[in-house]
Amino acid sequence: MHRFRTATFDLENGKRLQNNKNMKTTIKDIARDVGVNVATVSRALNNKPGVSPELRRTIQRRAAELNYLPYGQARSLVTRRTETVGLLFDMELGTLLSNPFYSEVLAGIEAEIRQHDYSLMFASTSGEPVQHFTALPKFIVEHRVDGVIVVGSVEANIIDMLITSGQPFVIVDYHLPDRHLDAVLADNVRGAYAATELLIGLGHRTIAFVGGEPLDHGNFGERLEGYRRALNDAGIPFQDDLVAGGGIENGDLNALQILARRPDTTAVIACNDTNAIAALNALQRKGYGVPDRISIVGFDDIPHAARTHPPLTTVHVDRRGMGRAAALRLIHKLHDNDSQPECETVFPAKLVVRESSGPPPAAKPADSEAVLPDERQ
Amino acid sequence: MHRFRTATFDLENGKRLQNNKNMKTTIKDIARDVGVNVATVSRALNNKPGVSPELRRTIQRRAAELNYLPYGQARSLVTRRTETVGLLFDMELGTLLSNPFYSEVLAGIEAEIRQHDYSLMFASTSGEPVQHFTALPKFIVEHRVDGVIVVGSVEANIIDMLITSGQPFVIVDYHLPDRHLDAVLADNVRGAYAATELLIGLGHRTIAFVGGEPLDHGNFGERLEGYRRALNDAGIPFQDDLVAGGGIENGDLNALQILARRPDTTAVIACNDTNAIAALNALQRKGYGVPDRISIVGFDDIPHAARTHPPLTTVHVDRRGMGRAAALRLIHKLHDNDSQPECETVFPAKLVVRESSGPPPAAKPADSEAVLPDERQ
């Protein structure tokens, strides 16, 4: 009947396991060793009631001596909980990590997750080719996580698959206006609005917006929208040729380009700090004084923004807080069974005025530039 | 005898599960549905031999229809393999991620791991306080990973715990000279040697080294050592006041400080690119021409190094490759049972000459500075 494990014969040898290199000790071993039932060992080790204090101590001591390490797999199989959450993002890990925005979000998630004694699994789009998820990552398919945090934009079908899989999940920094999902977001529109408003208040009238891809939706789209609205509310017409999209790292080229075709520009808003800093450097190198000739404001308030020359005026987003909030939201979902309904948590975006923004240069030269007949319509 | 799961009574209803929201379908359900044994289902789904092609197809189709997702936990319990590896690093995640060096290493690890269809778990030092590991992370303790990759320096006792736990592991970018462990390393000494040699060859004699913490061991220590050896081999005495350690982000302050006390300095080697770029900016801002007045060389060849003005001469390390190598090494350890002995894989560090390095300014002025009597001994 009884087959023997590996090559060890079960000759009533209570301690055989600790002598066998290939075998980890289990509660069964401890039970045999102490002379109690496995259930008692389980109770003792998990600090559950129903074990006399001294027995509990004996068991715990013996477990430590035998170098006992529990098998999470086995526990999870019966408890249906892995105490692990998965992180999902539709970019290559390197891309995600090198983005100061997301790396802070991740740090927040990790901190919160860890504080609740959960573990974290990662999944990104595979390898070098810019290839998107075709299926959910293995660890989700195999029930290896209790829930998922989606970071940034992912393909719509991934969200659908998550929904049909029944996996609890929350999204951070990706706004799906239609669906009603748990999400943690930054108030991009209002942030960009405030930034634009600041510049208008300083007297700027020709304000450029240098963006990244994509510019029609997502974070950058929302920021562009805030810029647009602020202009509109101030009665300044929105002008296409003051906006440049394109590669996120090309803030320098974009800014230079706009300035070439619209020399009357006196301020630029960048879709994020990385872009703003690139623009700042490029402009300074070309001899444009910042903020005397041209003001620059960024978005995100990455650490480096405070250390540029001049320090960058930007819009602060509590990325770390967003990460923590998302993680916390998920953990709540996992514990209180479906208690709260889906909700969006919007983090305020706060303008941080530093020294890269100031009033535009005296009106005269700007005016003369502006009326040059050869200016593009 | 038979207790009923939850509130569903087992009335020979082969399809009850898919109607029950709380219950995922299992191979048992499929078996019942198709009218075969669970073992057959298992074989069919895992593409194992011993199932007729048509039966296999039927089972697979039915599994898909029933929305079957396997329970990795259960499988792992019997196969003793989780197909997951853990990542261990003794810093806060944010710190790790904001470091371009490590984020590339991680990307490499992730890519390789994923290619082999493994998953990745993360563990960092907990939370904000600079607190080090006191115990192995939960996922290791609970056998939730098959092996571990240690990134960067960790406390020695963590290594010890890993060893006694019997977990297969490989270290990347952390050199423990004493022990004989699996590790993937960069050839820091030789890299720094080459950089220093380049400068010496160009005619520099007063070469500063601006470092980060710690400077007595680890990567920076090894780079300093390479610098030292190159000087030595060229017959140039090593001078303490040409070296500045301190905060890794303070390349600017350190460089300025050295230049203040040793105006005869004509070149600086930085312990990494982040530092070098900080120094570059600071020096240029103070009016020092680079490379005319002073040459700068970095270490790591982070992406941004090619985009500075002037582009940075630096030492390239294939961080991504190191990550991949470490992951691959671990996976091999997991498959071929303990085949190869422990080994260190050393990645070459290749000098990349760009435009931030050049010959020192004409000897005259440098000489006159160098002989000023008030120069510190």
Added chain:
DNA sequence: CTGTTAGCGCTTTCAC
């Protein structure tokens, strides 16, 4: 080729 059965390590009723 397919079915039977034992069991991975653990938790959890249910008895006593």
Added chain:
DNA sequence: GTGAAAGCGCTAACAG
């Protein structure tokens, strides 16, 4: 307080 036994979902002998 403690023990006995069932079983989580799956794989892997072994038997036919």
